[in-house]
Amino acid sequence: MSAELKATGSIRRRLSLQLLSNAALLTLLLVFIVRSFAQQLAEQSQDNILMASVTSILDASAIQQGELIVDIPYSAFSMLSNLSDDRVFYRIDKNSVFLTGYDDLPNPASVKNTGSPIFSTEIYQDREIRMVTASRRLALENQPVELRVSVAQTRNGQDQTLEEISRMAMLFGGGFFAISAVLALFSAQSTVGPLRRLASAVSRRGPRDLRPVTDRVPAEMVPLVKSLNQFIERLKISLTRSEDFIAEAAHRVRTPLATVRAQAEITLRRVEKDENRASLKEMIRAIDDSSRAAGQLLDHAMVTFRTDHLEQSQIDLAALVGETVDRLKAVAELKDIDLTYNENDPAKISGDAILIQNAVRNLLDNAIKYSPMDSRVSVELVRQTPWVILSFHDQGLGFPQTGAAGLTKRFARGSNVAGIVGSGLGLTIADEVARAHGGDLKIANNADGVGACVSISFPLS
Ligand SMILES: Nc1ncnc2c1ncn2[C@@H]1O[C@H](COP(=O)(O)OP(=O)(O)OP(=O)(O)O)[C@@H](O)[C@H]1O
Ligand SMILES: [Mg+2]
Numbered sequence: 352m353s354a355e356l357k358a359t360g361s362i363r364r365r366l367s368l369q370l371l372s373n374a375a376l377l378t379l380l381l382v383f384i385v386r387s388f389a390q391q392l393a394e395q396s397q398d399n400i401l402m403a404s405v406t407s408i409l410d411a412s413a414i415q416q417g418e419l420i421v422d423i424p425y426s427a428f429s430m431l432s433n434l435s436d437d438r439v440f441y442r443i444d445k446n447s448v449f450l451t452g453y454d455d456l457p458n459p460a461s462v463k464n465t466g467s468p469i470f471s472t473e474i475y476q477d478r479e480i481r482m483v484t485a486s487r488r489l490a491l492e493n494q495p496v497e498l499r500v501s502v503a504q505t506r507n508g509q510d511q512t513l514e515e516i517s518r519m520a521m522l523f524g525g526g527f528f529a530i531s532a533v534l535a536l537f538s539a540q541s542t543v544g545p546l547r548r549l550a551s552a553v554s555r556r557g558p559r560d561l562r563p564v565t566d567r568v569p570a571e572m573v574p575l576v577k578s579l580n581q582f583i584e585r586l587k588i589s590l591t592r593s594e595d596f597i598a599e600a601a602h603r604v605r606t607p608l609a610t611v612r613a614q615a616e617i618t619l620r621r622v623e624k625d626e627n628r629a630s631l632k633e634m635i636r637a638i639d640d641s642s643r644a645a646g647q648l649l650d651h652a653m654v655t656f657r658t659d660h661l662e663q664s665q666i667d668l669a670a671l672v673g674e675t676v677d678r679l680k681a682v683a684e685l686k687d688i689d690l691t692y693n694e695n696d697p698a699k700i701s702g703d704a705i706l707i708q709n710a711v712r713n714l715l716d717n718a719i720k721y722s723p724m725d726s727r728v729s730v731e732l733v734r735q736t737p738w739v740i741l742s743f744h745d746q747g748l749g750f751p752q753t754g755a756a757g758l759t760k761r762f763a764r765g766s767n768v769a770g771i772v773g774s775g776l777g778l779t780i781a782d783e784v785a786r787a788h789g790g791d792l793k794i795a796n797n798a799d800g801v802g803a804c805v806s807i808s809f810p811l812s
Contacts, residue, residue, distance in 0.1 A: 363543045370535030378528040385520040386513070393509045394481070398470050400430055401483035404502045405468065408443070409487040412498055419445060419491055421498070437508045440475065440482075444499040456501060457482065478505050545569050549576065561587040561659065594652045601649035605642055612638045636772065644774035650709055651761075651776050658787035662703045665812065668739055669694040669732055671704060675711045676730055679719060687725040694732045698739035701812035702788045710784035713777035714743050714805050720771055721747040721803065734811065738790075742806035749796035749803045759792065781807055 404427045412421040421443055431439050442452035457473045468485035475482075482503035489496045545568050552566050563580040612635060619631045676692045683690040700707075718728045726746040733740050748767045750758070757763050759782040762775040778794065785792040790809040797804045 366539040374531030378524040382524040389516040597652040601645040647776035668698040696734040710781040718745040746802040
């Protein structure tokens, strides 16, 4: 049963959005700053030229032979000409009385008092103009004369330049935003990278892999990994406890069962009445079942424990199988079974000999157990680099047509077991041993349709 996890958003998406909105904000700020800086610069340069124009007119005016001569130099307006169709206006006043130029041009009054030039932005002839007004004092027949010059210019050129600069700023801003967006996505991806790596390192593990997580993680993730490791440790302790308990329980059950079985056998010899004999036989069968189950549970607990901490030593598989076959020869002979072992090739593998022996014994036990009297069981060892394949053929009923794949599950027994003692753990043990060694268990029926063919493969070392 797995609890359904509810995800509340995604860190990567949240981070990406945050970084993207920051980048957008910075882009807008950049465009705004560039635009206002450019505007300031353009205004400044227009003011400077207007001022130079005013100064050149004021400088060119003079008192000659008792008369005020105002000579507007050519350069005064030529310096204001630019590529755009900006218009230039001027106005000259003598003692606040209009002298020449555009008499309707606005006339800032305060210039008289300050003496310093006045820069102003005005509306003239429905257009925005920039205007500079400055004055100069001259003496005419010992009377002070104030000459005031205003030069103004429309701002079309400046607006055009500004528009150009704004367009460029937008273009650069767009580029800046695009680069920032890519970098933001990259950063978000790399920020969640350690989380993804941790998740995949944990999910890649086998179901029995309870080693603590030792992958390098960023400081922020250390508490998470610490709690995960503490949880794994607690789980490991509780698993070991239950395995120990099974082993202990199986052991404690088996011994008294053996005694009870011996007593039942003795009683069976003495009893003559058919129905009593039948119930005693039933009792012996039940004891055999329980005893087998206890033994298999003990073996399975041991296998589970050892596959968790797999010992890796060099094993001569051919010799190991040979020994197991020899041990079970006596059992095969009880059923007049011809047990043969073909070892064609030497095969060295690396793994836990006790586990492999257990798997081989269970497969051989099945082949003998599910074979009829007076039949053949053959064991074959074949090298198919990089694998070594060990197969067991018998002439029994074979696996049932349906549900054979599920027989490697714990306590699963087939429909073909009629009266044969067993607990449904043999194939489970063999399968777990094969997988712990990086190998595989295959169950099938012989090609000629008679009997089963079970093969277990291990990688060669
Ligand atoms: N050689 C075989 N021929 C036919 N059926 C088999 C063979 N080996 C296994 N089976 C089927 O697969 C089932 C599972 O086998 P498994 O060895 O796991 O359990 P078991 O033999 O019933 O009990 P035990 O735990 O005592 O070995 C068996 O009950 C049987 O139906
Ligand atoms: Mg079995």
